[in-house]
Amino acid sequence: xxxGHTIHRLAAEHQRMFGGRAVRASSPQGxxxxxxxRLDGRVLVGADAHGKHLLLGxxxxxxxxxHLGIYGKVGFGGLPAPEPVGLVRLxxxxxxxxxxxxxxxxxxxLEPGGVKLLRDRxxxxxxxxxxxxxxxxxxxxxARTPVGVLLMDQxxxxxxxxxxxxxxxxxxGVDPRLPGRRLSAERWAGIWSDLVVxxxxxxxxxxxxxxxxxHTPEAMGRPPRVxxxxxxxxxxxxxxxxxxxxxxxxxxxxxxxxxxxxxxGCQPSAA
DNA sequence: TTGAGATGAAGAA
DNA sequence: TCTTCCTCTCAAG
Numbered sequence: 001x002x003x004g005h006t007i008h009r010l011a012a013e014h015q016r017m018f019g020g021r022a023v024r025a026s027s028p029q030g031x032x033x034x035x036x037x038r039l040d041g042r043v044l045v046g047a048d049a050h051g052k053h054l055l056l057g058x059x060x061x062x063x064x065x066x067h068l069g070i071y072g073k074v075g076f077g078g079l080p081a082p083e084p085v086g087l088v089r090l091x092x093x094x095x096x097x098x099x100x101x102x103x104x105x106x107x108x109x110l111e112p113g114g115v116k117l118l119r120d121r122x123x124x125x126x127x128x129x130x131x132x133x134x135x136x137x138x139x140x141x142x143a144r145t146p147v148g149v150l151l152m153d154q155x156x157x158x159x160x161x162x163x164x165x166x167x168x169x170x171x172x173g174v175d176p177r178l179p180g181r182r183l184s185a186e187r188w189a190g191i192w193s194d195l196v197v198x199x200x201x202x203x204x205x206x207x208x209x210x211x212x213x214x215h216t217p218e219a220m221g222r223p224p225r226v227x228x229x230x231x232x233x234x235x236x237x238x239x240x241x242x243x244x245x246x247x248x249x250x251x252x253x254x255x256x257x258x259x260x261x262x263x264x265g266c267q268p269s270a271a
Numbered sequence: 272t273t274g275a276g277a278t279g280a281a282g283a284a
Numbered sequence: 285t286c287t288t289c290c291t292c293t294c295a296a297g
Contacts, residue, residue, distance in 0.1 A: 003278055052279075069279045071291045087291070103291040105279060154280080161278045208278085236278090257285075258279090 002068040004159025005202030007049040008127050010074055012203075014047040014056055014092075014099065017076065023094035028084040035109045036090055039064060044094070051125045051158025053118060063115050066090075069105025076100075122158040126195040127203065133192040140180040140188060147183050148176025149256045151191075160195060164202075166236045166261045167210035168194050175269045176255065176262050207231040215244045235261040 025039040042058040049055065056064040066072075081098035084091060090101040101107065110118070123139070124131035139156045140147065150156050151165045160168070169176050172190045174183065202208050208231040216232060217224045224232070234244055239252035239261060248265030 006278085067279080069290060070277055071279090071289095073291080089290090105281090105290060152279090163278055259277095 002052060002070070002072060003161035003164055003199075003202070003208070004049070004051050004125060004127055005199050005208070006206075007052050007054050007068070007159075008203045009206060010054055011047040011049040011056075013074075013076060014044065014054075017097040017099065018044045018092060018094045019047065020044070021094040023092045026091050026093075028088040028091055032089050032107050035064070035107065038062065038109050039092075049125075050119055050128065051122050051154050052161070053122070053158075055115065055118075061112055063110045063112070065106060065108050065110045065115070065118065066101060066104050067106035069103070071102075072104040073102050074099055075102070121155055123154060123156045125158040126192065126199050127159055133188075136192070137185070137188050140183060141185070143180035145180055146177045146255065147174060147180050148260055148262075150180045152256070152258065157195070159199060162258055162260075163208050163231075163233065163236045164195065164198060164210075167208070167233050168198060170234045170263060170267060171198075171210065171212075173267055175267045176260055177269065205231075208233065210234060211244065220244065235263055237261065 020043065022041055022043050023039070025036040027033045027036040039058060039062070042060055042062070044056055045059050046057040048057065052067060054066040058064070076097060076099050079093060079096055079098055081091065081093055084100060086102060088100045088102055089104060089107055092099045123136050124133055136157050140150050143150055148165060148169060151160055151169070152162065168191055171194055172187060174187055174191065198210055211232040211234060213219060235250050238250045240249055242248070243250055243263040243265055246263065246265040248263055251262055251264050253260050
């Protein structure tokens with residue numbers, strides 16, 4: 001489930017398991033053999049995340065940059081590590097643990113300059129203490145692009161994916177198709193602060209729950225949601241089902257190539 | 272056994 | 285806006 005909260009959890013896990021230690025690095029699959037050889041034996045000095053990007057800093061100033069994309073996953077376990085199962089791009093071992101990386105969109109070793117280039121093209125991350133929501137607002141408030149597309153643009157806001165996009169707009173009552181320039185500053189402030197809260201909760205829980213206490217299955221006397229993404233949500237992948245708040249059928253559309261979900265009742269078009 | 276689909280994003284056109 | 289890449293899971297046949 002690689003939205004930003006997942007990556008921040010992964011950074012914390014790497015820090016806890018490997019921080020301050022020399023790690024063994026290998027590429028059982030072979031596709032990252034050169035990079036693994038470069039990292040092998042280095043000490044992990046700091047694990048960090050910016051948006052959906054995982055950045056592991058080593059003692060020679062090199063940084064491992066991992067982006068999971070849709071499919072990528074990291075699996076952890078205790079040593080001794082078993083024979084790799086499936087295609088493992090990178091295996092790290094250190095202390096008492098190992099970590100297997102599969103199917104990443106990006107896995108590369110960056111020099112300090114490369115890290116700066118990466119960070120410079122990312123928008124503020126609601127999970128980072130150094131985030132400046134004003135930087136995102138400068139982009140949004142000038143854009144004709146729908147706010148639902150802007151929220152998925154990592155150069156505007158770094159971290160939210162399709163689920164947080166759908167859910168935060170629902171919670172704030174904003175039509176995802178509304179052009180950014182027609183969003184009020186107050187609405188933006190609400191969206192940002194809600195993202196900070198929701199994503200921090202996502203890091204804590206390891207899943208995306210966005211449903212307020214008064215709308216949970218227990219409170220509403222309905223069966224818990226069954227969805228492999230694992231959390232309780234208002235609209236994400238609930239197309240055609242009644243809105244948990246107003247009962248209107250949840251709408252779905254493809255916007256900029258991604259599935260979009262919203263409630264026409266709770267998120268009325270401002271047109 | 273096969274195929275579609277998935278929480279992402281770069282690059283081509 | 286479309287295609288491509290990465291991998292795994294689950295449904296359909």
